Amino acid sequence: MTVCRLSGDAQPRLQGRETMIELRKVSKSFETRGRSVKALDTINLSVREHEFVALVGPSGCGKSTVLNMLAGLMDPSAGEVTYRGERVSGANRRVGYMTQKDTLLPWRTVEDNIRIALELRCRSSEAGERGARLREIIDLVGLNGFEKHYPSEISGGMRKRAALARMLIYEPETLLLDEPFGALDAQLKIIMQRELLRITRVRNMTVVFVTHDLAEAVTLADRVCVFSGRPGRIRAEREVLAAEPRDVVGMRFTPEFGALAEDLWNELKDDVGKELTT
Amino acid sequence: MAAALKDVWIPRAVLLALALASWEWAGHSANGEWISRPSAIVIRLGEMIGAGLHIDIAVTLGEISAGLAIGGPAGVLLGLWLGRSPLAAGLLSPVVVALNSIPFVALAPLMIMWFGLGVLPKIVLVALVTFFIMFFNAYSGVLAVDRDLIDGLWLMGAAPDEAFRKVVLPGAAAWIMSGLKSAVPYALIGATVGEMMLARRGIGHLVTQAASQFDMTGVYAALFVLMVLGIVLSEAVALTEARLLRWRK
Numbered sequence: 001m002t003v004c005r006l007s008g009d010a011q012p013r014l015q016g017r018e019t020m021i022e023l024r025k026v027s028k029s030f031e032t033r034g035r036s037v038k039a040l041d042t043i044n045l046s047v048r049e050h051e052f053v054a055l056v057g058p059s060g061c062g063k064s065t066v067l068n069m070l071a072g073l074m075d076p077s078a079g080e081v082t083y084r085g086e087r088v089s090g091a092n093r094r095v096g097y098m099t100q101k102d103t104l105l106p107w108r109t110v111e112d113n114i115r116i117a118l119e120l121r122c123r124s125s126e127a128g129e130r131g132a133r134l135r136e137i138i139d140l141v142g143l144n145g146f147e148k149h150y151p152s153e154i155s156g157g158m159r160k161r162a163a164l165a166r167m168l169i170y171e172p173e174t175l176l177l178d179e180p181f182g183a184l185d186a187q188l189k190i191i192m193q194r195e196l197l198r199i200t201r202v203r204n205m206t207v208v209f210v211t212h213d214l215a216e217a218v219t220l221a222d223r224v225c226v227f228s229g230r231p232g233r234i235r236a237e238r239e240v241l242a243a244e245p246r247d248v249v250g251m252r253f254t255p256e257f258g259a260l261a262e263d264l265w266n267e268l269k270d271d272v273g274k275e276l277t278t
Numbered sequence: 279m280a281a282a283l284k285d286v287w288i289p290r291a292v293l294l295a296l297a298l299a300s301w302e303w304a305g306h307s308a309n310g311e312w313i314s315r316p317s318a319i320v321i322r323l324g325e326m327i328g329a330g331l332h333i334d335i336a337v338t339l340g341e342i343s344a345g346l347a348i349g350g351p352a353g354v355l356l357g358l359w360l361g362r363s364p365l366a367a368g369l370l371s372p373v374v375v376a377l378n379s380i381p382f383v384a385l386a387p388l389m390i391m392w393f394g395l396g397v398l399p400k401i402v403l404v405a406l407v408t409f410f411i412m413f414f415n416a417y418s419g420v421l422a423v424d425r426d427l428i429d430g431l432w433l434m435g436a437a438p439d440e441a442f443r444k445v446v447l448p449g450a451a452a453w454i455m456s457g458l459k460s461a462v463p464y465a466l467i468g469a470t471v472g473e474m475m476l477a478r479r480g481i482g483h484l485v486t487q488a489a490s491q492f493d494m495t496g497v498y499a500a501l502f503v504l505m506v507l508g509i510v511l512s513e514a515v516a517l518t519e520a521r522l523l524r525w526r527k
Contacts, residue, residue, distance in 0.1 A: 073429055091432040103430035107448045107525040116444065122435040150525040170434065 001223075003239045004263075006256045010241035013222060017048040019085075020174065020206050021070060026079035027231075028065050039065050041231035042079070052200065052207040054217035056264070057227025057235075058271045063210040064100060065232070067176045070208060071097045083174075096172035098180050102163040104151040110162050111138065111147040117170035133169055140195055141165045142188070156183045164192070168199060174206040181216065193220060193248045201245070214264050218257060219248050226264055229271035236267040314495040322499040326484075335503065337480040341397050341469040342462075342511070345404020350461065352405075353412030354454055361420025361450070362442070371417075378410045382468065386475045400472035400480070407468040408461040415457025419450030452526065455519045462511045470504065481507070 028040040040062040047053050055063045068074040069081050072092035081088045083095075104113045111134060117123060118130045138144060141161040151159055160183050167175065180196075181189045197220060200207050211217050217224045221240055228235040238260065242251060251257055298316045305315030323331075356374075360367040385406065389399035423446050431441045473482025481503050488496025 071429075071433055073433075091429070093433060093435045095433065097430070097433050099426065099430070101426065103424075103426050105427060105445065105448070107451070107523075109525075116431070117434040119444075120431075120434060120436050120440055122437070152525065 001237045001239055003241060004256070004260045006218075006240060006242040006251060006254060006260070010243050012241060013244065014048050014051050017050055019046045020049045020051070020083070021045075021047040021208070022080075022082045023066070023069070023076075024080045024082070026066075026069065026076045026081060028062065028069070028074070029077045038231040040076075041233050043232065043234055045225065045234060047206060047208060050204050050206055052197075052209065052220055052222045054209045054211060054221035054224045055227060056211060056214060056217050056224060056268065057232065058229045058268070059212065061227040061229050061271070062232030063227055064178050067097065067099075067178055067208060067210060070174075070176055071095055073097075094172060095174040095176050096167040096170070097176040098163050098167050098178060100178045100182075102151075102159045104159055104162055104166070106151050109148050109150055110143055110154065110158075113151070113162055114138065114166045114169055117166065123170060137165045137169045140168075140199075142191070157185065157188065160184065161192070164196075171203055172205075174208070175200065176208050178210045179212065180209075182211075182213075189216075190248055196220070197246055197248065214261050214268070215252060215257075218260055218264070219246065219251060224264060226267045235271075236264070238264065312494055314498050318495045319498045319502065322495045323502065326499060326503075331503070334479050334481050334484055335507065337397060338466075338469050338473065338482070338507070341400040341472070341480070342404055342465045344397075344401045345468065346408050346461065346465050348401070349405035349408035350412050350458065353409040353414075353457075354416040356409075357413045357416025357418075358420055358447075358450065361417050362446075367417075374410070374413060378414075382407050383471050386471050389472065390476050395476055395478060397480075400469050400477070403472045404465045404468040407464045411461040411464060412454065412457045415453045415460075416450055419453025419457075420446055422453065423449035452523055455515075455523060459512070459515050459519065462515050463508060466504070466508055466511060 023043050023045045026040060026043045027038065029036045029038045031037075043062075043066065045053075045066070055066060057063055065074065069076055070083070070088065070092065072088045072090050075089070083092055104110075105116070108116070114137060115130065115134055118125055118133070138147060141164055143158060143161055143165065146154055146158060151162070154162070160180060164180055181192050184192060193216065196207075199205070207220075209217070209220060214224075218240055224238050224240060225234050226236040226238075227233065240260065301313070302315050302317060304310065305313055305318070356370075360370060382403065386399070386403060389403050393399035393402060427445050427449070428441050431445055436444065469480065470482035470485075473480035474486045477483040481500055484500040484503075485497055488494075488500060
């Protein structure tokens, strides 16, 4: 795999880390109207502990399907998905999953939605501690003043932030994020990217991040995987080395960043072009 | 909004006054006794209140409440159960559907033969009617819960009963409330029909009693009471719904 060094003093971050997630020769087909459509074709992907992997590719290339399989909500048609060496079958409760569609409960206020994971029996905590964490996380995603609002009363971007907070509050060891910042404006996106990096580094989280924003992928990820259009295959992989802590704004203006983004765009553009012309 | 409402209230009042005035005028014409007159109905209502109308209202309301209190929860529980268990649904839902196809009015004579002339047959009738309505709503409510919401909670580590309590139940609540909204008018129909068949008290009984004596004013007065009762009950449910389902916009 090609290693791209974004600054001279960048050091590999993940040496000696064990494999956390592995997809081996995974294919997935869906039945629609009696016809079988292949969404993923023989994917091999492994993610190490504490690694931040970004999946980019044209829409419909099966990126979300990969996340669904990692979460255990879908089984592969062929091949094997393992998590910490164990085959994933049924809901994988060690991951936090933020789907493209936010799954906030419409009858709960923003703060009650964020708190829900802490209410579950498997995660019993004291009310005082819960309240402190809730305030901290609401502050983090900038939803102060909207705690008592219902999801129907806030914007799409705010719902995304609430969903993110709901996932972060219980600190799962792995985060699966499906275009989490797609609906946010540019400034907020940068703030959220910086916070995501900070939190995941501090808590040593493993992240699989789906996006169609190449710059976002390069900014955040230790490794970027480019998918081809349907059926999805991994077309290219680039390891990104950058000085820690990453400066999510500053690093964009370096020539190395530009070169890598262009390189990834070249891998992506054939499929995107195909999509644009059809 | 407030201004628009005010604008509508004035023409509404005018329209109502016109309608009542022409009714009054028509009631004074030849054969007018068949349609009675608003003034006569008001006087009759006054007499009825003096003669214990409140007892008849209490009887009818009591039948409705008791019937709802039995049929409602039973229907909801069965609906939730069948919604959760496909096996039970496959087994029982044809039976429920078949029973529900019987027009419930046709059951009234049977109820009276089984349970006599008191309030019991009316309560059973109301319970039956509301049972089916609440059942179908609760059942559809469980089936309509967004699968993704349940998956989301599963991944957070929820146990099956927690997912049910925190997602399925509140999700179905909107359906159950709308079930209650349609069940209440049906409960009123059920109680009235029962009383019209055979009864000693109740507003349905007042209607048939007046009709058997060709007392048109009495019929209209009793119908008016039924109308007011229907409006009050429906409004009460709508108010409860608005309070419980504040999250719906």
